[in-house]
Amino acid sequence: MARTLPQPAREAIEIVTVLQALADPVRLEVLRQLAKESEPRSCSLEEYDVDITAATLSHHWRVLREAGLTTTFVEGRRRWVELRREDIQARFPGLLDAVLA
Template sequence: MRQLPQPSTADLDLVRVLSAFADPVRLELVRALAGVREPLGCGVEGFDVEISAATLSHHWKVLRDSGVTTTFASGRNRLVELRRDDLAERFPGLLDAVVADSAR
């Protein structure tokens, strides 16, 4: 599996990360990823969102480009996971606060 391009830990920007969290669909995706420890498939059927595959792909790209997630490619398959350690290093407590607040 190859990892798709993403910003380095040092290049994570708080405004871009918060902007990625600001969309309700992306926030739902982050919450779903926060509940698991292994990478998940990027397909629409795996998440509680009612959007097209193309729109979902856009949301995954925003999350990856902001540094919130890592995406792995294996042929036509894509797996995604949260960058928990990188986010915790740059912005301690942010991911936990966002996930906890959105669970209300």
């Protein structure tokens, strides 16, 4: 059974925190790649076309999760991530479409 890492509730997602998370080019790129999927995707470095270390990618996933942009699930030693599209759309209509375009 998977457990979900801590993340803000929909109503606690703040626009400033979201925009700060999206301001980093690497985070924006992995979010764009993640947005192409409808199912949760592995958090592993091999899954993404970015030139960073696994530890750096892990940091970026944490920033995105803590900003409320993603949900991370843990199953054993595997981590899966998915975009919180509905939550972001409910809080800030049109933001994701504009940023990911």
